[in-house]
Amino acid sequence: MSRLLLLATGGTIAGRGADSATLNDYSAGVLRGEDLLAAVPQLQDLTTINVEQIANVDSADLLFAHWRDLVSRIREAFRMDPDLAGVVITHGTNTLEETAWLLQLLIDDPRPVVLVGAMRPATALSADGPLNLFQAVQVALTSEARGHGVLVVMDGQIHGAQRVTKLATQGVGAFASPGSGPLGWVDDVGVHFPMAGGSRQVPFAGLDLPEQWPQVPILYGCVEPEALMLTACLHAGVAGVVFTGTGAGQLSAGERSVLLAWPGKRPLMLRSNRCGSGPVHRCAEDERLGVLPAGSLNPQKARVLLSLALIAGLDREGLAALLSATPLSATP
Structure with a gap:
């Protein structure tokens, strides 16, 4: 039988409430x-799973240090065990998409990395x-999942890290x-990928993650946003800085004024x-303001990319080149 590595980080999937009717007031x-595996004995018929506990927290409390440990352990597991079929990560849903996108940018291996949580x-x-x-284990074991990058399995759907x-x-x-839409689905018949996986861009495959990460706040666009936040x-x-702009990523007049008046670097x-879908395209004022469009990335994923770009030492031109490269382009 093939082997899988399960990395547990906590979340609702590992949560406990006062009674079986409690859905909202519980401890993540x-x-x-090991408890999660024991609750699904059918997994024993699929594969051998080695379990490691990376963290046991509400994913709202996940830290950069946890990300660093995850990346290090996955890289090590793939490097040391060529027979490892893939990695499954149990994760809280609040920040699951950010972890998935981080791993998509850092893990350069065709074997599946599958994140899974619960509501x-x-x-x-x-x-x-x-x-x-x-x-999630079914997906991680199938050869069809290879080459699709980091995946998220929830409610029978298989999603790619960039869009989910x-x-x-x-x-x-x-x-x-x-x-x-999702990349595929999984049911009692099996795992279904309508499109085959292929080669993918892993822009930070060799990047070493530091203990101290750069500060990258997210500023939310709204009617007359407080200039003091940006200042x-x-x-x-x-x-x-990541701007959650209104409409197609638009900055307010006040925010533009602050940037234009700023005398420093x-x-x-x-x-x-902030719309939830749709790309942000380049506009004529970007150069003057010093900003770049994040394409199809939502604010939290734009922050992940920007953080890694800063760790890698990219300047504005280098980040612009990365954003323009497939599959990080602005269009779906």
């Missing part, structure tokens, strides 16, 4: 990875975690991939949008 990251705690009636985990996002606070179908970031000397800056 209580059960350990209901393990103690709930009709908990979705056990089936989600079973299906959490769109709802409740309900087992909370994840979607705006602009493209404070500039005075604090942040390394990067500007941070590396990206414009995303």
Whole structure:
């Protein structure tokens, strides 16, 4: 039988409530990875799974240090074990998409890395975690998953790391991939990928992650945003800024004025949008303001990319070249 590595990080899938009817008031990251496997004995018929506990937290409390440990362990596992079929990561849903995108940019191996979570705690009636985990393992074991990059399996759907996002606070179908849809699906018949995987861009495959990461705040666009937020970031000397612009990533007149009046060096800056889907294209004022369009990346994923770009020492021109390269282009 093939082998899988399961890396547990906590989240709702490992959560526990006061009783089986409790869906919202529960503690995330209580059960350990071994407990999750024990709750799905059918997995023993599929493969041999080695379990390691990276963290056991609500994913809202995930730290850069946890990301560093995940990347290091996955790289080591693939390097040391050529017979390893893939890696499955149990993860809280709140920041699952950010971890998936980080790994997409850093892990250069065709073998599957599959993230999975749950919208209901393990103690709930009709908990979705056990089936989600079973299906994530199914996906990680299939040869069709190779070459598709980092994947997210939730509610029977298989999503790619770049597009997937959490769109709802409740309900087992909370994840979607705006602009493209899922890559495939999994059911009792098997794993289905309509399109074959292929080569992919891994721009930071050899990047070593530091203990101290650059500061990259996200500023949210709205009616008359407080100029002091951007001003404070500039005075604090942040390394990067992501704007959650209105519409197609538009900055307000006040934000543009602050940037144009700033006498010092500007941070590396990206414009995303708050709409939930759709690209942000280059505009005539980008050069004057010193910002770049984030393409199809939502604000939280734009922050991940910008953070890695800063760690890698990219300047604005280098980041612009990366953003223009497939599959990081602005169009779906």
